[in-house]
Amino acid sequence: MLRDLAYLLVYSDKTQKFGLISRLFIPIVILYSIFYVRLYSSTLLEEAAGLILVLIYELLLASWIRGLRGVLSGLKLYLIFTAISSLVFLISSLLGVLILDLTTIPVLALRLVVFFTALTLLFQLISLNEWRAIFEKLGLKTLSELYPLTLLQLPLTLYYLSESATAVKLKFKGRRLHRVVVPLILLVAYTSRSILESYVIYGFSSSVKIRLISKRDVVVYITLIVLVVAILLVHVAFKFQ
Amino acid sequence: MSRELIVDSVLEIRDLWFKYPVGDWVLCGLDLSVKRGEQVLIIGDTGSGKTTLARAITSIGKLVYSGEVKGSIRVLGRELSEYTSSELSRIIGIIGQNPYLYFTDLHVHRDLYNYALRVHRDPLRAERALRKTVEIMSLHSLLERYFFELSGGEAKRVIVAKTLIADPPILLLDEPLMWLDEYGVKDILEVLRALRRLGKSTVVFEHRFIPLIDYFDRILVLKSGKLHEVTSNVRKLLTMRRDVQLGESIVMGKHEERGIVLKTIGVHHYYDSKRVLEDVNITVRDNEKILIYGVNGSGKTTLLKILAGYLKPSKGRVERRGDVIYIPQNTILFFTEETVRREIEEICKSRSRGVDCIEEGLKRVRLLSIDPDVSPFNLSHGQMVKLAVVLATISNATVILVDEPFSGLTYSDRLKLIRELLVLNSAVVLASSWIEPATIPGWSQVLKLENSALTQIGSIRPAYTLEELAEVYSRLTGEIVA
Numbered sequence: 263m264l265r266d267l268a269y270l271l272v273y274s275d276k277t278q279k280f281g282l283i284s285r286l287f288i289p290i291v292i293l294y295s296i297f298y299v300r301l302y303s304s305t306l307l308e309e310a311a312g313l314i315l316v317l318i319y320e321l322l323l324a325s326w327i328r329g330l331r332g333v334l335s336g337l338k339l340y341l342i343f344t345a346i347s348s349l350v351f352l353i354s355s356l357l358g359v360l361i362l363d364l365t366t367i368p369v370l371a372l373r374l375v376v377f378f379t380a381l382t383l384l385f386q387l388i389s390l391n392e393w394r395a396i397f398e399k400l401g402l403k404t405l406s407e408l409y410p411l412t413l414l415q416l417p418l419t420l421y422y423l424s425e426s427a428t429a430v431k432l433k434f435k436g437r438r439l440h441r442v443v444v445p446l447i448l449l450v451a452y453t454s455r456s457i458l459e460s461y462v463i464y465g466f467s468s469s470v471k472i473r474l475i476s477k478r479d480v481v482v483y484i485t486l487i488v489l490v491v492a493i494l495l496v497h498v499a500f501k502f503q
Numbered sequence: 504m505s506r507e508l509i510v511d512s513v514l515e516i517r518d519l520w521f522k523y524p525v526g527d528w529v530l531c532g533l534d535l536s537v538k539r540g541e542q543v544l545i546i547g548d549t550g551s552g553k554t555t556l557a558r559a560i561t562s563i564g565k566l567v568y569s570g571e572v573k574g575s576i577r578v579l580g581r582e583l584s585e586y587t588s589s590e591l592s593r594i595i596g597i598i599g600q601n602p603y604l605y606f607t608d609l610h611v612h613r614d615l616y617n618y619a620l621r622v623h624r625d626p627l628r629a630e631r632a633l634r635k636t637v638e639i640m641s642l643h644s645l646l647e648r649y650f651f652e653l654s655g656g657e658a659k660r661v662i663v664a665k666t667l668i669a670d671p672p673i674l675l676l677d678e679p680l681m682w683l684d685e686y687g688v689k690d691i692l693e694v695l696r697a698l699r700r701l702g703k704s705t706v707v708f709e710h711r712f713i714p715l716i717d718y719f720d721r722i723l724v725l726k727s728g729k730l731h732e733v734t735s736n737v738r739k740l741l742t743m744r745r746d747v748q749l750g751e752s753i754v755m756g757k758h759e760e761r762g763i764v765l766k767t768i769g770v771h772h773y774y775d776s777k778r779v780l781e782d783v784n785i786t787v788r789d790n791e792k793i794l795i796y797g798v799n800g801s802g803k804t805t806l807l808k809i810l811a812g813y814l815k816p817s818k819g820r821v822e823r824r825g826d827v828i829y830i831p832q833n834t835i836l837f838f839t840e841e842t843v844r845r846e847i848e849e850i851c852k853s854r855s856r857g858v859d860c861i862e863e864g865l866k867r868v869r870l871l872s873i874d875p876d877v878s879p880f881n882l883s884h885g886q887m888v889k890l891a892v893v894l895a896t897i898s899n900a901t902v903i904l905v906d907e908p909f910s911g912l913t914y915s916d917r918l919k920l921i922r923e924l925l926v927l928n929s930a931v932v933l934a935s936s937w938i939e940p941a942t943i944p945g946w947s948q949v950l951k952l953e954n955s956a957l958t959q960i961g962s963i964r965p966a967y968t969l970e971e972l973a974e975v976y977s978r979l980t981g982e983i984v985a
Contacts, residue, residue, distance in 0.1 A: 268651070272609050272649055273609065273610075275610060275613075275647075389608075389610075389613070390607075390608050390609065391608070391613070391617070410607070410608075411607075413609075414606060414607070414608070414609060417609075417649070417651040418603055418651055421651070422833065422836060425831040425832075425833060425836045426831070426836040426837075427813070428808055428811055428813040428829050428831065429829050429830065429831050429836055429837045430837075430839055431813065432811055432812075432813075432827055432828050432829050433828060433829075433837065433839075433850060433853070433894070433898075434839075434849065434850070434853040435826075435853050435854070437853055438839065438849065438853070441839035441840075442839070444838075444839045444840075445835050445836045445837070445838055445839060445880075446836070448835065448880050449833070449835055449836065452835075453601075453604055455567060455568070456599065456601060456604040457604055458567050459558075459563050459567050459599065459604075460599075460604050460605045460606075460607065461607070462563060462566055462567060462588055462592070463561070463563070463592045463597060463605070464592070464605065464607050464618055464621075464665065465589070465592075465607070465621060466607055466617065466621070
């Protein structure tokens, strides 16, 4: 599962044929759609219908970027978030802090999944060079170098997490699993020096050209319009029901 | 003619001293001279200063680690301090132990191209330099992959190629064989041959040096902060070659009466649609010592995780009767507490064992010369593995699963570690991409994981047994094998 999560955080060369601006629009429109659905839905069912449309769009995009792996990662995320939401619901109910309807849980989980997937799309659609260019344009020179170096380590860190979780779970018979973070933090601290070495030796290229727009962007904008129109239609349909 | 071309000695080190901000001098008056096109191998114990020497030569020791340097390092006739770090990175290429840390982009082609662009500052020249390097290092099949999808050997090949883009006359390779299986070793040998053809001066720091021995012009031992020439001694010591029959060391049938502590029945495992394990059946009996050999990426870690119960097999089942402990390849990931003492206390507590368990643990770590009040994270790799084994033992683990514990250890340390594992009072399943451990008597089963299937190995034909390798190393470094 952690392997699949790692792939959610890496960009695909396939997306580079589209301009940067259109690719930035995708997560922005998705996030806006999530907030729109949340604010203007009068019933849970209406919100669920809107969110399902967004999720379908995200999964279609993920399957184009990564094939079946992208879709599976998205569905696994849904299961994880449903489990987390159920747990929170259960604890809250037991403590008497928050009383929710049982039907709320899948919608809450759906909201989280759609939101999280939109964020991961940012990583999948934008390359490290483009992140650097964006931060440089914003005048954030240091961040433009630190951020890609950090992103580079994410897939390996997820692998280390899996190793550490295996070892610690067995070591303490399933207890003290929270201690997994201790070796992980130390390992990241140790490797950060080596990454600095790598940066001193190889550095980043300063003259990478970024393509802002492309003729193919029309496809991206059309799909986004289709998504927005579909959400509006659902909204109208529920209003006149 | 430029100044660089008339210099015969490309690297000249005189009376070099180096220390980190904390601790004693690591290098103490070290001298080294490397001629143009010369291939030099430097061996030495863990912590003897091999990596430090590489850091000193590339000025990384001073820039990144704030080390103190005394003495002279002349590169192509000029003092190291006269170069900027950017100039230096184009004259000395370094390939570190962990190649995955040397990528500055996730995508292999983009990573190489970006670096080529940084060095040559022109897209056409960058493209040309990249094409040439890809050709030399045969990287075509790796270009469209992400760096974390590469095996250790492949990643090292890519980083060597990246270094070659700047066409540096000197290359330093720090433990190039770390994590590599026999195919990875062949890859690195090809790389070294390519570097020789290109007339590069190469300095290699390596623990597992025997497979590379014929390649070098000179072999040096780093001991007490100084280098000692041992080229002729090594050649003399390595004359004996023989076949090793594993059948002699396996005691067949003796363990039938013992109880089964772990068993897999028809285990299959897939990652997406890729088959990793197919119909794997393994039976571990009480106190048995099992070696699983397999090349990088053969599925050893996956199998251990299935045995541990962390991964659920796609098909088949695992029966466990007792406590299982898993020691990962990156042993640091096993430890969770501030001190060794706390590690012992917590593992005893998790098994509801009292003061006796803690006292036994403290006694055992003291026998290993480990101070219970130090942080486990400050121990050497070898000590970390030994401490993990002690913790597993006092926890009364029925089965200890050990994943590739040999990285960064000398032949002597590897031999000592295997001997310690073989006398443990628990069943041990050790995964290794290195076949030499099989030459040590005492294994109950030696298995090979290949093409997703697990089979019994009858005999192997390594050039040397691990005992012979350890003896060669010990004689060279003046160390006595216990």
